[in-house]
Amino acid sequence: MNKYQQIAYEIEQYIHEHNLEQGTKLDSLDTLTKRYNVSRSTISKALDTLEKRGAIFQQRGSGIFVRRQRREGYVSLLVNRGFSANFKAGDTHYDVLNVEQTIANEEVAHNLHIEIGTPVYLVERLVYQGEKKLCKEISYFPVELVPYLNKEIAEQSIFNYLETAYKMNISFSDVYLVVNQLTDAEADALDLPPLSPGLYMEQVVYLATGTPFDYSKVVYHYKHAKFFVQSVNH
Amino acid sequence: MNKYQQIAYEIEQYIHEHNLEQGTKLDSLDTLTKRYNVSRSTISKALDTLEKRGAIFQQRGSGIFVRRQRREGYVSLLVNRGFSANFKAGDTHYDVLNVEQTIANEEVAHNLHIEIGTPVYLVERLVYQGEKKLCKEISYFPVELVPYLNKEIAEQSIFNYLETAYKMNISFSDVYLVVNQLTDAEADALDLPPLSPGLYMEQVVYLATGTPFDYSKVVYHYKHAKFFVQSVNH
Numbered sequence A, B: 001m002n003k004y005q006q007i008a009y010e011i012e013q014y015i016h017e018h019n020l021e022q023g024t025k026l027d028s029l030d031t032l033t034k035r036y037n038v039s040r041s042t043i044s045k046a047l048d049t050l051e052k053r054g055a056i057f058q059q060r061g062s063g064i065f066v067r068r069q070r071r072e073g074y075v076s077l078l079v080n081r082g083f084s085a086n087f088k089a090g091d092t093h094y095d096v097l098n099v100e101q102t103i104a105n106e107e108v109a110h111n112l113h114i115e116i117g118t119p120v121y122l123v124e125r126l127v128y129q130g131e132k133k134l135c136k137e138i139s140y141f142p143v144e145l146v147p148y149l150n151k152e153i154a155e156q157s158i159f160n161y162l163e164t165a166y167k168m169n170i171s172f173s174d175v176y177l178v179v180n181q182l183t184d185a186e187a188d189a190l191d192l193p194p195l196s197p198g199l200y201m202e203q204v205v206y207l208a209t210g211t212p213f214d215y216s217k218v219v220y221h222y223k224h225a226k227f228f229v230q231s232v233n234h
Helices: A003-017 A029-036 A040-052 A082-086 A106-112 A158-165 A184-189 B003-017 B029-036 B040-052 B082-086 B106-112 B158-165 B184-189
Strands: A056-059 A063-066 A092-103 A119-129 A132-142 A170-181 A197-207 A212-221 A226-232 B056-059 B063-066 B092-103 B119-129 B132-142 B170-181 B197-207 B212-221 B226-232
Touching (some): A003 A029, A029 A040, A040 A056, A040 B040, A106 A197, A106 A212, A158 A170, A197 B170, A197 B197, B003 B029, B003 B040, B029 B040, B040 B056, B106 B132, B106 B212, B158 B170
Antiparallel strands (some): A056 A063, A092 A119, A132 A212, A170 A197, A170 B226, A197 A212, A226 B170, B119 B132, B132 B212, B197 B212
16 A cells, blocks of 8 residues: 555544544645645645545635545445445355356457457356345456456455455456346346346456456346445536 | 646547547656646646546556546446536437425435525426437425526526536535336336336535535436446545
């Protein structure tokens, strides 16, 4: 973790621990610079990070303010740290249905920017939040970037594994959402009646280099999936 | 528009007009600083803006790269400029069902941070994308911030009107998404069979001061609503 990330983390913890309300004014850039004994640009970078994450907003000339998610139980679409990071610790578990090496078809190749026929890992999981079935997920990882996966690894957060074992720098993602009626197989997997609504998410996750390393297709149980996005306009 | 916003706009136009692919390297910070003849911090701010909007990614030590939405027909959840800005110019039109002054109930008051009973405008519209019904929307605006609205105004982009007529500085928004089966009235309004899936969005939009001025509840036609989010991890 870089210095600015560490400071961003500490400021976010401070907001969280003191349960600061939306609109609460935080210390000025100058005060923070002195407190953390770092350069203005480091503090500035930490604050920009927090703004991107929707934790604060900066108003030129008048200060830095707390921005808070105001609803319980909604999951951020901007924090692409996988399910484990978005839900309460220990609450998420995975039923791994399949882990195998296969080759990229046209769709997978297109999304991972690789040639059709390139070796990829396929991981198929049911994701539970507590006792509830949250979603069914199919993920593809190029073997060139992710040389080894197995069932045991897939029973935990794969992202944590990739960051720890391979020092991968997971950086940003593109998320696509559509709504449709579930297929019979999907309804069955999620314990829902046929033709129930489903939220379909496709996600491409990139390394800091801009290389995509994960393409996932997820179908969510509509009763257990609530999302939020905090947007910045300019 | 500030200088850095103008430069951000020009860089984004350049990417768009030259149809630059994801991963294309852009000119360096130094080169851009010279070309636009402004300070490094202005260029830096322009680039941060573009990164927040998902148009570029910056990789320390190695450069600035194009980041592109790769799918046609998906609407960004991060660009909260209203429907008119998200779809092709002229393609969006509004069937205004109701514009009236009323008072905030508990839900509206909670989301707009005002007292129950405070005067608000209620605007109810069907939104069309070309010939297709895109969604049904109910919006609330505090009269204290938005002193006047009528049917004619609501037949266009209300955001454009507020920025032009009242010089309002629309800044950021919180967006909440859930999926459910449509009620009979909603299915009827969207020309869908009973119990069809619906995507429900609630949005609170804030001024740069952090004051919420718009609380909207939108139900989307599931066949015409496709969304994407470009997230930044750190």
